Amino acid sequence: MAAPSSPPSKTFLGWVAHDTWPKNPLTFGPFEPKPFTDTDIEIKISHCGVCGSELHTLRSGWGPTNYPCVVGHEIVGTVVRVGSAVPTLASSPAARDIKVGDRVGVGAQSNSCLRPDCDECQAGIENLCSRGTGTYNSKYPDGSKSHGGYALHWRGPAHFVFKIPDALPSAAAAPLLCGGITSFAPLLNNGAGPGKKVGIIGIGGLGHMGILFAKALNCDRVVAISRRSNKRDDALNRLGADDYIATDEDPDWAKKHSRSLDLLVSTVSSSKMPFSDYLRLLRVGGTFVQIGLPEEPMPAFSAWPLSQKGIKITGSSIGSPAEIRKMLELAAEKKVLPWVQERPMSDVNNVLLDMDAGKARYRYVLVNDVESQAKL
Template sequence: MSSSSNEPPAQTFTGWVAHDATNPLTYTTFTPKPFTETDIEIRVTHCGICGTDVHTLRSGWGPTDYPCVVGHEIIGIVERVGAAVPTLHSSPASASIRIGDRVGVGAQSMSCLRPDCEACADGQESYCARITGTYNGRYADQSKSYGGFASRWRGPAHFVFQIPDALPSAEAAPLLCGGVTVYAPLRKYGAGAGKTVGVVGIGGLGHLGILFARALGADRVVAISRSSSKRADALQGLGADAFIATGEEKGWAKTHSRSIDILLCTVSGPGMPLGQYLRLLKRDGTFVQVGAPEEALPPLMAFSLIQKSVKVTGSNIGSPEDIRQMLRLAAEKRVLPWIQKRPMDDVNAALKDMHDGRARYRYVLENGDAQAKL
């Protein structure tokens, strides 16, 4: 089955397009990549708003390739399937995708997929040197990638994922980027029985970090924030075992020294007390940076690493296999982000609220009233 109709693929889509770094998004047409035999086309029902969207729209990490349509926490219904998709050997999950299925797309829409690429051959496509982001990227044919703040999305089936029935569409959307961004390093560095996990920053990523640390079976989860304003959310709502308010608790780094095995840092402020965070780690502990500030990280004294043999590392989104495993765990353990639904046509106001830190803890855009039933 290669198409939902006998009509050729549409030449243009409609969506909320950014034309520069300062003006609001405008609802207009844009030209998606050419439809190929290995592509999927979906009708977008939901799309989460990620911090990456804000950085990209304002060219915070570098010049954005305008015009740009952001959004890479996409949920939708398959309406077109390329003829080669059912026989793809490189993408086991896509073999079962059919028209009418509910699927998701995360932050990556392509890599080189070459057998001589170490990252792709190892199933770590998110570390491929020729990665294509779901938006603000270029495919091999130099066509642009466009995201999910739109009516439709088109792209390679290798990076499209079946959504388990147990996950509602609005709650599933933030899992495709935010969820896997915290899940992948937690799993990689051994969050589970016998381990204490700390999560710095209780926001869109941080609240998911707490939820997945619990789902992975960590013995103890410590929420860390500058103020105590989110203490009740962290302890009573999200299931953290302890809370550290770094801006209110005098001597917090000394008090809680050598108490955490894995410290997941989701904040993106350049003035974060990195050296004090490292004091929290046990011997051989691991600090993982997943927040991505536009400025440089604070300086670090060598003895912060040497004295306890700690590791400072980072983690980038997640591979297709990470996403599949994460979705299965989320469905099994009922890992559901805390979301606030907003109409897609309210996107400009929602982006401002996101930038101002008003989300508790993730905004999800919806395309029309009918989609709320999914």
């Protein structure tokens, strides 16, 4: 089945999940995007990163998924349609300059209420708006479903569409739009920079970008933390980390590195993490930020570190539009390029299986191209 060069007016084509994955693979076919409005932008997708969130959603791991569903929220492509109100959009001056032909991206959020009485939206932290819309498996205010980037086209509000700097290749830019900002925002908002010692737990899709951004922010020391030493060379010699801790291979790691870090960012999605030992690594006044989202509850821990060292435990969710633009600017300036493996979007089911098996080093990016589409 050959893919069309442009979508029908009311139907898009993409790789649709109709039931729980992996028992039910994604199938290429039609789906209905949100109705186009005068504040929307339509994109012809060239690249879409594969995020761990997709695996949780496709198998209903975080709760029942509203099938049929098109996942994918690390979208890069070319603008093919701009709503009439976008050039005068009051809510997002940065979106006003977007025009047909521009290379743009969309991350994990595609809408928020933007109401005058919304404290979060008015404070510029739209990612924390209680009425926000996820880029997939969510609903817009008009009741239409949101669908993501495992498709030929995407349509949605201009407020959450971002110009991609010329210095960033599309395949590298795509993972930044969710994985990148998810790693960057907790660093930015918790003081990472000169004079700070930072640890990144989990050296995978999120973690390797966390190391890259911590170095780009000029942190004094960046420590990579993983269960085994198989990623030591990547972390120290290629990503730029200053030290490496393999928690499964050194029974005294927590004692040896006690009170050595100002900030810990945990990217792992396992409920079996040695949480209490992680807290031992923090100095007085340190902060632990959880950004991975396990499907099971987090482990219990003693309250003593909270009072004895005055540490803080918090979480972080993606990032605001302003933070995403700041991240893209820094990535372009400092050449922060995620490690990506490009795969044809037509091979998406095998890519997801490889992702679930932990084979990515460290991010898969699906590519829409004439050759792969011709195979459908």
